[in-house]
Amino acid sequence: MAVIVLARHLETEKNLLDIHGTSELESITAHGHEQAVRLTDTIRASTAPLTAVVATPTPQAVASARLLAAALDLPYEGELALSAVGLGAAAGLSTAELRRVEPEAHQSLDLFRARVISAAELRIPGCETAGEIERRLVAWWRAEGRERCRNRLVVGSSSTVLMITHLLNGVLPTDSRYRYLATPNGTARMWRGETDEWTAMPAFPADSWPDVEQLRLPSPYGAVAVTRHAASWAASRRTIVVIPGYFGSSRHGPYGLYNRLARAWAWQGFETLTVDPLGSGDSTPVFRDFTSEVRSVEVVGEWAARRGSSVLLVGHSMGGATALRARDGAGANDWLVWCLAPLCRLVDLARVFLPATQIDELNRTGRTYRHGLELRRDMIDESGAAWDAHCKDVDGVWLAGADQYTAGMDLSAIPADRAHVVAGADHNFSTNDSLRRLLASTQAVLSSRITPMPPAGG
Known part of the structure; x- marks a missing residue:
């Protein structure tokens, strides 16, 4: 029985500035280092049979993965090919900047984060569509993810953690159930299973989640x-x-x-x-x-x-x-x-x-x-x-x-x-x-x- 441990990257300077999408700010904050200690202790206590650490390709995920790999005494195997969601007009802007420059995009993203709308209903100029995200997510899983994530700690950004979480739960981006999840920095969840049959530990409440x-x-x-x-x-x-x-x-x-x-x-x-x-x-x-x-x-x-x-x-x-x-x-x-x-x-x-x-x-x-x-x-x-x-x-x-x-x-x-x-x-x-x-x-x-x-x- 294989496991996948999926973690949101540690708190970085980017989080303090509340920047959406891509950013080169990768320095881990003092709070982020505290998160690393707690997350390391949790993973060790889980006795999950992890063999390595990988990251999705954002500077924040990579920096966090390297730190966690060293703390866990596991090899860091580099980056996965699953990139973060392209946020178009919202990329690189803080919430305040987005509200001022693109008020309709800000409202749409705010509704998504409040779970009022699904990914398919997002309206941000230049943003990837739910269909585009779904096609590349499924292709990535078949070509790389299902093998390279097995028995690994996978450290990702908010959007890649969201993609992988829903995928492992059997929900694709065009599904109306594909809603935002709060994934605090430095937190993780485990799945157990094989190939394309995975079960979250602890399980998500099927009847109500995420409502x-x-x-x-x-x-x-x-x-x-x-x-x-x-x-x-x-x-x-x-x-x-x-x-x-x-x-x-x-x-x-x-x-x-x-x-x-x-x-x-x-x-x-x-x-x-x-x-x-x-x-x-x-x-x-x-x-x-x-x-x-x-x-x-x-x-x-x-x-x-x-x-x-x-x-x-x-x-x-x-x-x-x-x-x-x-x-x-x-x-x-x-x-x-x-x-x-x-x-x-x-x-x-x-x-x-x-x-x-x-x-x-x-x-x-x-x-x-x-x-x-x-x-x-x-x-x-x-x-x-x-x-x-x-x-x-x-x-x-x-x-x-x-x-x-x-x-x-x-x-x-x-x-x-x-x-x-x-x-x-x-x-x-x-x-x-x-x-x-x-x-x-x-x-x-x-x-x-x-x-x-x-x-x-x-």
Whole structure:
């Protein structure tokens, strides 16, 4: 049984300048050298029977392949004959330059990268057509690829990695399923097989990839509605479960926060699940309380764990306390918990979030209403107790720097090295570019945890 390990080249100067297509900028950045160390360790751990390293013919791929070959103590066998896609008017331009010089081409490329359109629908002046790419890709595979890639680490550019990935999955460029994949620099995926029958390890989810899948996970208390965002390419063995705050119970989240987080993390290589807790959204309409919130998270986390994933719970606002209590209730000491703008205790809700009239109503009647949702005193008290009991054990907290609701919270129990601040962000990370900066901060942590390939014998 042969293997092919396919990797996107390491970060270079070209990536920092966001240049499309051809460029002679080949110097590997300091971050690229860190990627090389992680990728080398991953390949060694896979025990894949590699005999050599090859590269597709771009300066960035060649420089990366030479570095990786030396690190792996494997021979570098030179360049393959599969050139990168000719991007016509976009070649050599940065995103900003392309937007200014060729706005329609920029829009078309942007839609392709967002997976709205397929390669056959790209409209860039002078760009290779999907039919032209397909003819040379198939000819290359028959003449060289099927033999020269066997038992090799193949290092490529974004477009050549995309071509080879889809080819090994049985999808050609004229197929409407030929969509963009997020292939972060320095990440890899393995295929096992012979000749023209190859299987990705781990497998791509055939029914949903590269889109999303709607699930209803059964439990004794009803069905929990979940949206599964499949990992794009460099699949990690970690599943992220996004847990909403009480007033953001939709799987989409306020201003689409949870969807946008899920999409970005899935593209980074992490299967991500967004959840409607029981009693909310599309889940079974049971009586909703703090216990039902926790049960919902336990159902989803245990489903992910049974499939062999390690679990990271990410709770927003009151969802932070839910995540902490769910980990404790499931006895899952290996689950990680992150909290985004945690707002879990009555003393903090009373400071700004709820006006004095609602606090009075809450104290007199045990309930109040906000945005059409009932908020009960018992639920707040249980949330606060869970936060006070477990916040010291949180694995990461991201605070919104301009969040009036969490300003003044007592966070002294949280280890200082686990707290991060996104300056200027509001409670829902919807101001300006705060979501982009939140993602950059979380991805810096997540990228060090990507394990793209299982053992070759697994």
